[in-house]
Amino acid sequence: MRKETQLATTDKPMANPLIMLREEFDDWAILFDPDTGHAFGINPTGVFVWKRLDGRHTIQDIFSELQQSCEDVPGEAHHHIQAFVDSLLRNGLAGYEYQL
Amino acid sequence: MRIMRSPAKVEIAITGKCNLRCLYCAHFTSPGDVPEDLSTSEWLAFFEELGRNAVLRVTLEGGEPFMRPDLPELIEGIVKNRMRFEILSNGTLITEELAAFLAGTRRCDFVQVSIDGSQPETHDTCRGRGNFARAVRGLETLKRHGVAVTVRVTINRSNVEDLPEVTRFLLEDLGLPRFSTNSADYLGVCRAQADKLRLSVAERSRAMALLWELQKKYPGRLTAQSGPLFEVQDWLKITQARREGWEPEQGRGYLAGCGGVFSKLAVRADGVMTPCIHLSHIELGRVNRDGLAEVWQHHPELTRLRERRRIPLSDFASCRDCEYLRYCSGGCPAIAYTHTGWEDKPDLDGCLRRFMEQGGHLPHVRAQV
Numbered sequence: 024m025r026k027e028t029q030l031a032t033t034d035k036p037m038a039n040p041l042i043m044l045r046e047e048f049d050d051w052a053i054l055f056d057p058d059t060g061h062a063f064g065i066n067p068t069g070v071f072v073w074k075r076l077d078g079r080h081t082i083q084d085i086f087s088e089l090q091q092s093c094e095d096v097p098g099e100a101h102h103h104i105q106a107f108v109d110s111l112l113r114n115g116l117a118g119y120e121y122q123l
Numbered sequence: 124m125r126i127m128r129s130p131a132k133v134e135i136a137i138t139g140k141c142n143l144r145c146l147y148c149a150h151f152t153s154p155g156d157v158p159e160d161l162s163t164s165e166w167l168a169f170f171e172e173l174g175r176n177a178v179l180r181v182t183l184e185g186g187e188p189f190m191r192p193d194l195p196e197l198i199e200g201i202v203k204n205r206m207r208f209e210i211l212s213n214g215t216l217i218t219e220e221l222a223a224f225l226a227g228t229r230r231c232d233f234v235q236v237s238i239d240g241s242q243p244e245t246h247d248t249c250r251g252r253g254n255f256a257r258a259v260r261g262l263e264t265l266k267r268h269g270v271a272v273t274v275r276v277t278i279n280r281s282n283v284e285d286l287p288e289v290t291r292f293l294l295e296d297l298g299l300p301r302f303s304t305n306s307a308d309y310l311g312v313c314r315a316q317a318d319k320l321r322l323s324v325a326e327r328s329r330a331m332a333l334l335w336e337l338q339k340k341y342p343g344r345l346t347a348q349s350g351p352l353f354e355v356q357d358w359l360k361i362t363q364a365r366r367e368g369w370e371p372e373q374g375r376g377y378l379a380g381c382g383g384v385f386s387k388l389a390v391r392a393d394g395v396m397t398p399c400i401h402l403s404h405i406e407l408g409r410v411n412r413d414g415l416a417e418v419w420q421h422h423p424e425l426t427r428l429r430e431r432r433r434i435p436l437s438d439f440a441s442c443r444d445c446e447y448l449r450y451c452s453g454g455c456p457a458i459a460y461t462h463t464g465w466e467d468k469p470d471l472d473g474c475l476r477r478f479m480e481q482g483g484h485l486p487h488v489r490a491q492v
Contacts, residue, residue: 055205060207
């Protein structure tokens, strides 16, 4: 019988390296998937998060950095970051690394 | 004036060479008709710079892009740098292998093939004997491999009456979802025999009437950014707006006819950056020597062309007393340049009042104009 190996993922999301970040006016940006031609608009906070999806930051790390970088970051921003990352995961724009 | 950090798209004359000598070619005898092409390694280095600057798309044109034996290697460079591409071609050099390669990249938005008639006699009149069959074969080869294709019909004196048939041929026989039209313009080699190739006012009126009916028969399947179809769509809106006293759209009444300099840059086959493939006399810098972002954001000639849209049409004697002035956008700067030597003037080929004064008429509205 074949033995199934369960690979665990880290909790540090990574941007899909194929996706291009194109920064436009006023720190807004689009994420462009060249394989599909689809583009997703993101706001400056989205850009801040995207640039930290390097496999070394947890959602909590990113939230903490955002608090240090900006004034009056509301507590619910943590959930917003999580929701943003979840939407990136659903659209194939980001993922989690597997731990071998 | 706000501009993007880099162009979203770059139009590249990947070669100046072509296997055809079409009578109304905009390339040959233009300043873009340069003797030497950039080498493979130089193009690949430039594609890396485009990737670093988050350029999304490139258009490969020429000349004839399939003349370059290294085209697959160049396209791999585009793919590697996370861009998509489209190709403008005469269709005659497309092989099974090239079509399979393009399909395999998954990055090709489309290949545009030039087909000017429904039969060889019409197409080959201006593009050379045997090239209708070759172009159609190339188009079908691309389709068979699943590459998205489109067609451009260049309207000239020899194919006006064939417009209904070429439309039926492209949309029904070949099953294309849509195609686009333009016309033989006062550019490149067309200038040398413009009277033989460019539409007279009567032929232009006839082409507009035919295209107006064809777009009603095939809704949304005929498109144009220049030429008689574009003009009839724009001019009918202008005449209606004036008649009804509507407020003009933003930018109308100024030289705002071209927005290309806000989103696109072009590169000649020798690597010289220009504002547009049809403004190839304006040299902005050289690839791999002058930085793309620096040229895009700060070159004074680009700034001048962007500020063209602040020049009111009322500055020009030819426009000052025109009843359509508030609704006009001044036309194409490249055509204005080839006629007058200045980009900062209105394009009189695209002038509605001049067209009407010369006896032209628009479908259904002659009585009101």
